[in-house]
Amino acid sequence: MSRILTVAAAQLGPIQKSETREQVVARMIKLMDQAKAQQADLIVYPELALTTFFPRWYHEDRAEADHWFEASMPNPAVQPLFDLARHYKMGMSFGYAELTPEGQHFNTSILVDKSGAIIGKYRKIHLPGHVEFDPERTHQHLEKRYFEPGDLGFPVWRTMGGLIGMCICNDRRWPETYRVMGLQGVEMVLLGFNTPSVNSQRAGEGLEQRLFHHKLSLAAGAYQNATWVVAVAKAGDEDGHHLMGGTMIVDPNGEIAAVLDGEADGVLVHPCDLDATRFGKETIFDFKRHRRIEHYGPITAQVGVIEPS
Numbered sequence: 001m002s003r004i005l006t007v008a009a010a011q012l013g014p015i016q017k018s019e020t021r022e023q024v025v026a027r028m029i030k031l032m033d034q035a036k037a038q039q040a041d042l043i044v045y046p047e048l049a050l051t052t053f054f055p056r057w058y059h060e061d062r063a064e065a066d067h068w069f070e071a072s073m074p075n076p077a078v079q080p081l082f083d084l085a086r087h088y089k090m091g092m093s094f095g096y097a098e099l100t101p102e103g104q105h106f107n108t109s110i111l112v113d114k115s116g117a118i119i120g121k122y123r124k125i126h127l128p129g130h131v132e133f134d135p136e137r138t139h140q141h142l143e144k145r146y147f148e149p150g151d152l153g154f155p156v157w158r159t160m161g162g163l164i165g166m167c168i169c170n171d172r173r174w175p176e177t178y179r180v181m182g183l184q185g186v187e188m189v190l191l192g193f194n195t196p197s198v199n200s201q202r203a204g205e206g207l208e209q210r211l212f213h214h215k216l217s218l219a220a221g222a223y224q225n226a227t228w229v230v231a232v233a234k235a236g237d238e239d240g241h242h243l244m245g246g247t248m249i250v251d252p253n254g255e256i257a258a259v260l261d262g263e264a265d266g267v268l269v270h271p272c273d274l275d276a277t278r279f280g281k282e283t284i285f286d287f288k289r290h291r292r293i294e295h296y297g298p299i300t301a302q303v304g305v306i307e308p309s
Ligand code: CDT
Pocket: 047, 128, 129, 141, 168, 169, 170, 171, 173, 193, 194, 195, 196
């Protein structure tokens, strides 16, 4: 049997500080057209898809960053994207900075079904970086300053013929991310990212190693939970700050099924057989038969390392 969900990983090239939401949405629409021409059922855009990766910019007054946030979704700037997705009967996911009516700030992604309805929301849980300006770093990464940790857990939605979950960028480095979704039977994880191509605290860690860690994390999460992983970059040089590419689709064996070269806007379309997740889920990663939760207590009981005395 096969259950094909054709997915388009829609990489965005760099977005400069000066670019408007309307300009970015026009680029996203072009990618959606390309995805439609290749019969995609679902299009996935990156983390913080509507703006530059603004957490690299320090504002002493946090409120000065509020103009990067969306106070409603959809809003007039993104409505054309929603309209086209509904017209094409294409599912959609993208990331944005969310400002809630209560004044909370989250790094969010949404899942939109083929009717154009927002059916899922995920708020980034593993926020990387720091709160205060750090003069020791080659560049700032102020996600902990501008966002609160997500408060929605790692849900999975039954939609488009499968079980779909989301996570965002740094979340991909944490096995707990995938396992919590794996325990809900996830068959496809959608993941947008903005990853600087150098480590701000370790000059020697450049593009090659960053890409290696990226692939390692995706492969492990996919294999150990027998799920597809669709990883979508915002890439290239944003106002002098370089973000790596690495848009790829990883299969439930942990193998790279498709990869997009380069750092420009582009779509990577792949027919993903959701039934390819069955073998792993029913054999080596049949959680019900093989997990030993009596030994996993520290994973939820403690945060830091406690060394034996
Ligand atoms: N956007 C994001 O989460 N980026 C991080 C950079 C980590 S370095 C502070 C990532 O994991 O790729």
